Amino acid sequence: MRKVCILRLGHRPERDHRVTTHVGLTARALGADGMYLVGEDPVIVGSVRDVVERWGGEFFIEDKVKWKHCIRQWKERGGIVAHLTMYGLELGEVVAEMRERTEDLLIIVGAEKVPGDVYGMVDYNVSVTNQPHSEISSLAILLDRLFMGQEMGKKFEGAKIRVEPCEVGKRVIEL
Numbered sequence: 192m193r194k195v196c197i198l199r200l201g202h203r204p205e206r207d208h209r210v211t212t213h214v215g216l217t218a219r220a221l222g223a224d225g226m227y228l229v230g231e232d233p234v235i236v237g238s239v240r241d242v243v244e245r246w247g248g249e250f251f252i253e254d255k256v257k258w259k260h261c262i263r264q265w266k267e268r269g270g271i272v273a274h275l276t277m278y279g280l281e282l283g284e285v286v287a288e289m290r291e292r293t294e295d296l297l298i299i300v301g302a303e304k305v306p307g308d309v310y311g312m313v314d315y316n317v318s319v320t321n322q323p324h325s326e327i328s329s330l331a332i333l334l335d336r337l338f339m340g341q342e343m344g345k346k347f348e349g350a351k352i353r354v355e356p357c358e359v360g361k362r363v364i365e366l
């Protein structure tokens with residue numbers, strides 16, 4: 192089974208804390224396998240690992256990653272890389288090809304301005320509309336289109352807690 196991981200660039204601990212945590216949680220919930228974080232943020236690493244511990248699955252998070260090294264190593268190991276950017280090719284034009292390829296996929300999302308070199312190092316620069324919005328929304332839509340909705344049924348092995356969907360109220364099961 193191919194691996195799909197996220198590389199989060201440009202994280203500023205003083206202002207991106209919540210958004211970067213949500214990039215990780217969105218990636219996990221929508222079927223990705225892990226996230227590499229450029230920069231050091233033990234609080235985010237701890238929060239995401241805590242969710243994995245309670246809600247299950249094997250999603251990993253690693254901080255203090257050097258982005259060029261991460262991309263090069265990913266490609267040396269035979270993986271492909273997509274960069275989410277409003278300036279890229281429209282998602283609808285490239286997602287079928289990305290889905291058909293069997294190589295591991297690294298998805299890059301930025302925070303502040305992404306270094307210019309990134310655009311030339313990747314296999315796909317992909318836009319989710321050509322309007323500015325967010326790394327969380329663009330990642331969610333890419334993952335959903337990539338997995339064609341199948342990620343919604345993903346089982347999270349080893350969970351200590353699970354939600355039982357119900358029409359009204361909250362039903363939480365401790366396992």
Ligand SMILES: C[S@@+](CC[C@H](N)C(=O)[O-])C[C@H]1O[C@@H](n2cnc3c(N)ncnc32)[C@H](O)[C@@H]1O
Nearest residue numbers: 275276277300301304305318319324325326329
């Ligand atoms: C809040 S934006 C800031 C982008 C920054 N101003 C720049 O010029 O690179 C943060 C990230 O959201 C993602 N993003 C925002 N809008 C997007 C779009 N329309 N399509 C794809 N990704 C998008 C990109 O990954 C981007 O790096």
